[in-house]
Amino acid sequence: MTGRLAPAPATGTAPGTAPGTAAPGTGTWRPCGRHRPVVTGLGVVSPNGLGTERYWAATLRGDSGIGRITRFDPSGYTSSLAGEITDFDPARLPNRLLPQTDLMTRFALVAAEEALNDAGADPRAMPDFAAGVVTAASAGGFDFGQRELEALWSRGGAHVSAYQSFAWFYPVNSGQISIRHGMRGPGGALVAEQAGGLDAVAKARRHVRDGTPLMLTGGVDGSLCPWGWLCMTRSGGLTGRTDPHRAYLPFSPDASGYVPGEGGALLVLEDPRAAAERGVRRIYGRIAGYAATFDPRPGSGRKPGLGRALRLALDDAGIGPADVDVVFADAMGVPTLDAVETQVLAAEFGPRGVPVTAPKTMTGRLLAGGASLDLAAALLSLRDQVVPPTVHVDSGDVPDTLDLVVGAPRSARLRHALVLARGHGGFNSAMVVCGRD
Structure with missing residues (x-):
């Protein structure tokens, strides 16, 4: 259930060229290929x-959600700022789910419901195995x-919840979403x-290309608790500043590290023909290209893999650099x-x-949720033909x-947007999205 993906091979009438796209590197834009999976819900x-719309309006206004942590006292740590979600109401979920879910999973369940409603999709009404997560x-x-570990250490094993067996596990969001919405198709994390x-x-x-009509995908993450905070501060990448307006300053000579956060985005991805048969009238855009690379070991003298991921993603999309209209940077x-x-x-x-x-300067880096939120922002940029700002940087x-x-x-x-992401340990990913034809 874990691992990296090589870019999917392009299909078309010539090597590296997909119908309805430009040959790689030509810089001549044509409508995004209709065979590419479409995003129908966010x-x-x-x-x-x-x-989605509250986030987008706040982002265009330049409203920041970064501040001093309130969920626990951060005064004993080297960093104290985070992008914290403070207005979430657990009552939005059935009571039976609350004892068995981490806050991260509750966020994911709400995002999944919004995305499916936005797409007008009800997986339970679809054939078995037609929708996955x-x-x-x-x-x-x-x-x-x-x-639960505190309960184990202080009171003994009899006081540890049976839900601990899965509530901490990294695939838990996929599992809980698939159970709640009856999504029995391909699943993974x-x-x-x-x-x-x-x-x-x-x-x-890939699953859509292989025949699954609908997939719910993306990332929602968060570890804003003392245990998670200690792990993040030990990474060495967090800023120690206490002024939310001068803490996370990517590409600035005054940069001192990043601010973490929680949250993310989930997307409904569909086969374009299946979406048309469902009567979908609104399409945010298409997933046009993707690539992933891994950095060489430190001290090897070899170049980092980000540039190669970028080039491979453009090749997978069948476009050249001149066709990219905006880049959503990783901005460490x-x-x-x-x-x-x-x-x-x-x-x-x-x-x-x-x-x-x-735009992550308004939210912090949301762990595995950050790049999918950038992807949602890129699709909204294509929809509204506007580039959101980077805040706090002069x-x-x-x-x-x-x-x-x-x-x-x-x-x-805006016709094509490129989203870049790097993960701790050397992961690099790049994705190209194109607007609706």
């Missing part, structure tokens, strides 16, 4: 907005696990930290890693060759080679 849970996770239900949010969508794309906030991403973008697109944005601090959208949204003609 569900979002985010620190700056619960629900693939999600991404970084670790699982840490908060639930911490409570991928663990690649931030990059996993794209990897899960790519695996779902760690100076050395930001420099790598800046160099990759300048090498592929030329200096200031494409608008770049990092335009004068941005490298000359980077056209970072800061301060306010930017209207633009």
Whole structure:
């Protein structure tokens, strides 16, 4: 249930060329191929907005959900800021689910319901095995696990919940969603930290191409508890600053690390013919290309794999760099890693060759939920023809080679969006989405 995916081979009339797309590297855009899976529903849970449209409105306004942690006292840790969801109401879920679910899974169940409702899809009304679930996770239900371990250590094994056997487990979101909605088709979970949010969508794309009419996919994650927080702070990537407006500053010379968060997005991915037969009238876009790579071992002298993932994703989409209209950056906030991403973008697109944005500066990096939230934002950008801003970063601090959208949204003609993601340990993923024809 874990692992990485190579880019799916392109199909078409010539090597590397799909019907209705440009030959790789030509820079000549044509309508996105109709054989590509379509996104028909979105569900979002985010620190700056619960629900897709609330999140999107807040993002275009530049509203940040980053602040000092309230769920526990962070004063004894080296970092104290997070993108925390503070307005979630557990009553949105059946009472029977609450004793057996971590907060992360409750978020995922709400996002799944919104995505399916948005798509107008009822998996229980579909034939058996016609709908499946693939999600991404970084670790699982840490908060639930911490409570049960505390019970074990302080009171004994008789006081540990039987639900501990699965509530902490990284595939739990896929399992709970599939049970609640009767989705008996392909299922799975991928663990690649931030990059996993794209990897899960790519695996779902494969299932759709192999004949499953509908897949629910993406990532919703969160480990904002003392146990999870200790693990994250030990990674060395978190900022120690306490001012939410000056803490997470990707691509800035003042960058000092990133701010974590919780939440993410789930997408309904469908075969375009099946969607048409269902009478779907709204399509957010199509999954056009994807690739994943892994960084070489430290000290090897070999280049990081992000640039190769980018190029392979463009090839899989059948487009060239000139066809990309916006890049949703990984934006780590760690100076050395930001420099790598800046160099990759300048090498592929030329200096200031494409608008770049990092709306995650309003939410923090959401572990396995972050890239799928970026993917949802990219689809909404294509829908509304606008690039959301990167907040808190001053335009004068941005490298000359980077056209970072800061301060306010930017209207633009958008046809293809590229989403980049890197996961702790060397994972790299890239995904191209194109707007509705």
